Amino acid sequence: MTMTMTLLNDMLEYLFIHKDWLLLICFTVDAINTMVSFPLIIWNGPKWLLKSVDPTSKEKIEDGAATSNNNSITDLSDTDRKSFQILWEIFTIAYEGYAGFTLSTLICLYRIPETRPIFGYSLFVLYLYKAKSFLTGTLLDIKNSPQGQGKLYLILFFYWPLYGGYCFLHLLEFTGIRS
Numbered sequence: 699m700t701m702t703m704t705l706l707n708d709m710l711e712y713l714f715i716h717k718d719w720l721l722l723i724c725f726t727v728d729a730i731n732t733m734v735s736f737p738l739i740i741w742n743g744p745k746w747l748l749k750s751v752d753p754t755s756k757e758k759i760e761d762g763a764a765t766s767n768n769n770s771i772t773d774l775s776d777t778d779r780k781s782f783q784i785l786w787e788i789f790t791i792a793y794e795g796y797a798g799f800t801l802s803t804l805i806c807l808y809r810i811p812e813t814r815p816i817f818g819y820s821l822f823v824l825y826l827y828k829a830k831s832f833l834t835g836t837l838l839d840i841k842n843s844p845q846g847q848g849k850l851y852l853i854l855f856f857y858w859p860l861y862g863g864y865c866f867l868h869l870l871e872f873t874g875i876r877s
Contacts, residue, residue: 714876717867721818722807724860728821729804736797744777744786753845815868822861829853 739747748755755772776782806813832850870876 710876713863714867714871717864717871718811718814720860720864720867721814721821724857724864725804725807725817725821727856729800732797732800736793739793740790744782745774748772748774748777751845753843814864815872818861818864818868822858822865825853825857825861829858 752772755774758775759771759773777786803817807817829850832846832853867876
């Protein structure tokens with residue numbers, strides 16, 4: 699029993715000492731994803747993005763189709779509307795800001811270690827909300843979308859354990875529970 703407790707204590711101590719790597723690895727993956735997806739979204743445009751988010755999207759929905767069915771299908775021809783183009787412009791400006799924020803956060807995490815807890819907690823909350831969006835169906839219908847299921851599993855089995863693990867270990871250290 700004592701050997702088991704010693705082993706567990708050693709493992710926990712190792713996690714406390716190296717907890718920052720949970721955050722750094724996770725956010726580096728996030729930053730690489732953003733730096734790859736941002737140019738792809740800008741260069742390929744709204745139809746490409748909608749097709750990648752919803753593979754069942756249609757180029758043009760027939761007018762004779764049932765109206766209730768039309769509301770459940772992503773109509774790519776909507777991207778030609780002026781209102782959509784205005785929203786797309788706002789989205790790309792916001793996404794450019796997000797990409798810049800991601801890059802500056804990455805620099806801060808590596809160069810200014812005292813910023814890590816603030817970013818760690820905010821990123822964990824962000825991924826709590828992303829999971830909620832997937833589970834409630836507001837982001838993607840995960841029951842019918844393998845891509846949506848994959849993204850949800852990535853959140854549950856990669857982002858939550860790493861960001862959540864970092865936050866949990868930091869909280870234990872911050873409150874003095876771990877001495």
